[in-house]
Amino acid sequence: MSLLVVGSVAFDAIESPYGKVDRIIGGAATYFAVASSFFSHVNLVGIVGDDFSAEDESIFHRRKIDIVGLERAPGKCFFWAGKYSENLNERVTLCTELNVFADFNPKLPENFRASKHVFLANIAPDLQRSVLKQVKGTPKLVALDTMNYWIERTPAELRETLKHVDVLMINDAETRQLSSEHNLLRAARHIFKLGPSTLVVKRGEYGAMMVDKNGVFCVPAFPLEEPHDPTGAGDSFAGGFMGYLAGCGQSSDAALRRAMVYGSVLGSFAVEEFGPERLRRLKLREIHARARHFSKLTQFKL
């Protein structure tokens, strides 16, 4: 089944204790599309400027990614510059230039409208909703990411959009901010009233937690000795999660648990190197091997 993603395709400047890059391809839709394309055909909707070269575009080539929905506009790509702290747990945004992204008004190509799985990456909630309106019929699964900016600035728009969402995938700070609840179980109950029936909380080095009617499922982060760059980890997680579900076409509890594991696998690879470099040369067999490693990391017999 086809998986639609709408979000940013960007250039990032990244500094971490492990190095520095001045310009590397990034953006939520980029990480998501590459990560999910291991499992599913992906329809990408985004916008780039005229500084986006054929070489930049090559990250989407020879993968199951359709970029007919990647709009080209005069001007420059979205640009983000950030610096990570010594332990990679904190980051400072040094610069955000919206550029062509400022006037982004996502339009779904005709052949994207039948997508059954939809991932609305972190963009303005009204744009996220406009995308959903363009999808034909009722998608099988809609997942949404958002951030403190939209929770604070456009709470009404976000609430309206959440009514049409199945899976909310945000980090723990965002979960607490959106629900005004510190406890994640109480936060989940609050969020279920807003629309989503599943909450996936991304907890960085502590892994991820899924709460739904079946209860709670936790998966740890893969232990790495030298993570280099956390940029894109959450979007790669979302890509592994949604890609797996779109690829297998299931939404049982067992499938959702596997999706959490594949999300964690993709997120863990993403942080191994700067930008999406590790994902670019990742092989499906490496993904499956790490998924088996997650079993070893978590399984026990009473």
Next chain:
Amino acid sequence: MSLLVVGSVAFDAIESPYGKVDRIIGGAATYFAVASSFFSHVNLVGIVGDDFSAEDESIFHRRKIDIVGLERAPGKCFFWAGKYSENLNERVTLCTELNVFADFNPKLPENFRASKHVFLANIAPDLQRSVLKQVKGTPKLVALDTMNYWIERTPAELRETLKHVDVLMINDAETRQLSSEHNLLRAARHIFKLGPSTLVVKRGEYGAMMVDKNGVFCVPAFPLEEPHDPTGAGDSFAGGFMGYLAGCGQSSDAALRRAMVYGSVLGSFAVEEFGPERLRRLKLREIHARARHFSKLTQFKL
């Protein structure tokens, strides 16, 4: 097999957003002994003042806890007062009175010296070592807890003691402080050089992580809607962990994983109510039921 614990038996004053108690029995050895006694016979070594009444002592009665090693001294029990933040993640120590604990010099009763499993709760490293010297032969498993105070003030004593320890059980901040490594895998490698062959990192609401020659095993914290008081959670975890291992007499990877789960189970019950109240009325069947719940929380099939 018999399990020896040496540590504090104390009175605590605790304030959390869920309430306030002015005087409740506490101390690492108390939590540890009650938690571990569900699985194993426990030999307790500690010291109390003449304010420790028969009623206070009753927490150890009708359990497999031998308190012949609980010394009585003129004066008052160790006393700690603390206040937890709104989200229970931070606490301020309002008062620490060592009282009779200041001159504690643990002496093992003759029948305790054959203990095969030993837990050295958080006391001065030289006292921890003096306990080990009193144990006959080589114990099967020695575990140790410590804290920032000893890591900073008596680093040489701590290093000397760690040479004789199999399992180091500390929290993530202590792990990082002791090893001068933020990354827990690198921290574990550093700690293995000091003596222990197993590192168990207690991560509060994020669960616990074990690193040894077999690799890494992670267990989440049990999701609770209303934890009331984190006091004693780490010692209850240690009690579940060591109690399980002493009770089954095994030390295979599979047994260590189960010990991690039972540790988490006991820790999760401990935080449900103030002080050791929940542990006091806990039943073995509740422990096993929650252990099965941990399976549901973490298990998946690829």
